[in-house]
Amino acid sequence: MKFIRWILGRLILLLNALFAPKPMVRSSEAQQQVDAQTSKLKLYQYLACPFCVKTRRAIRRLGLNIETRDALHNPTFREELETQGGKQQVPCLQITHDDGSVEWLYESSDVIAYLQSRFT
Ligand SMILES: N[C@@H](CCC(=O)N[C@@H](CS)C(=O)NCC(=O)O)C(=O)O
Numbered sequence: 587m588k589f590i591r592w593i594l595g596r597l598i599l600l601l602n603a604l605f606a607p608k609p610m611v612r613s614s615e616a617q618q619q620v621d622a623q624t625s626k627l628k629l630y631q632y633l634a635c636p637f638c639v640k641t642r643r644a645i646r647r648l649g650l651n652i653e654t655r656d657a658l659h660n661p662t663f664r665e666e667l668e669t670q671g672g673k674q675q676v677p678c679l680q681i682t683h684d685d686g687s688v689e690w691l692y693e694s695s696d697v698i699a700y701l702q703s704r705f706t
Pocket residue numbers: 632635636637674675676677692693694695
């Protein structure tokens with residue numbers, strides 16, 4: 587079962603690489619402004635999780651530079667996700683607001699809807 591899951595994960599990564607979405611193009615000034623905003627966002631994720639792949643594809647399509655944090659292999663990120671986010675589920679977007687408060691947004695569809703509403 588673990589092996590089948592591993593094979594499926596690799597297949598998803600291969601298809602994702604072969605059919606990578608085209609990123610939105612912005613002027614360098616607009617991209618710099620967006621980059622400043624996305625520096626406050628971190629995506630806790632697993633490399634081969636289908637929901638994470640779906641979210642990373644949306645991030646790429648929107649032309650966003652968002653740091654990804656491997657919550658499977660990095661024990662610090664795993665611990666942060668569980669204790670500060672509230673549960674061990676990926677993808678999860680950590681949003682640091684201008685007032686310093688931190689929000690943890692779970693569910694791939696909600697993360698994508700949030701990014702689309704903010705960056706399109
Ligand atoms: N409905 C969720 C499903 C996310 C989900 O099932 N993620 C799995 C990984 S593919 C997970 O975090 N499982 C918990 C774990 O691995 O500890 C979404 O769309 O984000």
